[in-house]
Ligand SMILES: *[C@@H]1O[C@H](CO)[C@@H](O)[C@H](O)[C@H]1NC(C)=O
Ligand SMILES: *[C@@H]1O[C@H](CO)[C@@H](O)[C@H](O)[C@H]1NC(C)=O
Ligand SMILES: *[C@@H]1O[C@H](CO)[C@@H](O)[C@H](O)[C@H]1NC(C)=O
Ligand SMILES: *[C@@H]1O[C@H](CO)[C@@H](O)[C@H](O)[C@H]1NC(C)=O
């Protein structure tokens with residue numbers, strides 16, 4: 310007659326965590342950009358029902374909030390964000406290897422450099438292709454030899470991306486080839502960032518398909534920034550439908566897992582309102598019904614610069 314016994318309540322919580330996500334074969338992931346002042350928002354993405362199967366946080370190690378969730382429920386994907394200093398440093402490799410070998414964490418995919426063709430000022434890792442190639446050979450090739458899948462670096466959505474990647478692959482191949490034994494650096498999937506409209510996104514994906522044929526794709530950051538709500542929602546629906554339909558899209562993660570008042574992609578692109586409630590896009594992304602909550606409700610919206618995306622603090626580098 311009173312409340313549910315405690316142990317039973319705990320079991321219910323555990324069971325709801327272990328139940329498969331509503332969309333069993335979801336490709337959806339979380340670009341995790343937690344804000345220390347609103348850490349309570351972090352649970353929303355992993356509470357059922359959810360479609361979130363994986364996440365990354367621009368770092369080699371998992372976030373404390375999620376680190377006890379098994380990989381089979383929420384796969385953590387480590388990222389080698391930028392150039393180690395000095396270049397010869399292998400702390401990324403050491404961290405990931407220790408997770409696999411000492412902690413028994415089933416790491417099966419890793420992401421490489423974040424916007425290496427973009428400047429630090431706009432959140433890029435600003436790397437020379439030759440430096441990136443050396444860091445790749447030192448840190449990622451040994452993981453590939455252990456069977457870990459690795460994504461090609463995620464360039465900006467600009468025209469510098471594909472040329473940068475070609476230079477990178479040339480430099481990388483030079484490092485591992487000898488005169489009598491030419492070799493190429495290999496990768497398991499192409500990684501894409503896009504900010505702009507749906508037609509631009511589809512065309513950008515087409516350019517990558519042509520440049521790197523027969524590779525699957527992960528779209529690890531995308532959004533149509535700084536638009537009115539109807540335009541943003543239409544873009545969200547079109548792109549999600551497109552990614553879900555295309556077999557060569559393995560995974561995708563919408564850049565918007567933050568409150569609208571701190572969004573650097575405009576308030577309407579955020580999945581949380583000013584008070585941390587799911588917006589329609591946030592709810593749809595998790596496979597839930599629309600909430601009808603206006604992204605800018607509950608407090609006044611403070612505008613942020615339109616560009617800059619997510620900038621990793623210095624401490625998040627792989628040093
Ligand atoms: C985190 O949230 C606080 C409070 O809303 C805000 O002042 C700050 O700019 C946010 N930080 C980032 C990196 O968005
Ligand atoms: C690790 O994850 C992969 C990919 O999901 C899966 O195929 C494999 O069975 C898992 N290995 C273990 C030991 O759980
Ligand atoms: C390396 O890749 C280039 C470009 O795709 C290709 O032309 C070349 O045959 C490859 N070399 C080897 C050794 O696989
Ligand atoms: C891509 O895969 C298709 C089908 O497997 C094959 O016919 C084609 O030659 C491949 N293209 C390249 C460039 O490897």
Ligand SMILES: *[C@@H]1O[C@H](CO)[C@@H](O)[C@H](O)[C@H]1NC(C)=O
Nearest residue numbers: 539542543544546547593599
């Ligand atoms: C987006 O999709 C949702 C649910 O699938 C639907 O309810 C909504 O009307 C759509 N909105 C737009 C603008 O296409």
Ligand SMILES: *[C@@H]1O[C@H](CO)[C@@H](O)[C@H](O)[C@H]1NC(C)=O
Nearest residue numbers: 582584585586602603606607
């Ligand atoms: C946040 O604001 C929305 C819309 O005004 C409201 O429905 C919701 O109850 C609020 N949530 C919290 C936690 O204050």
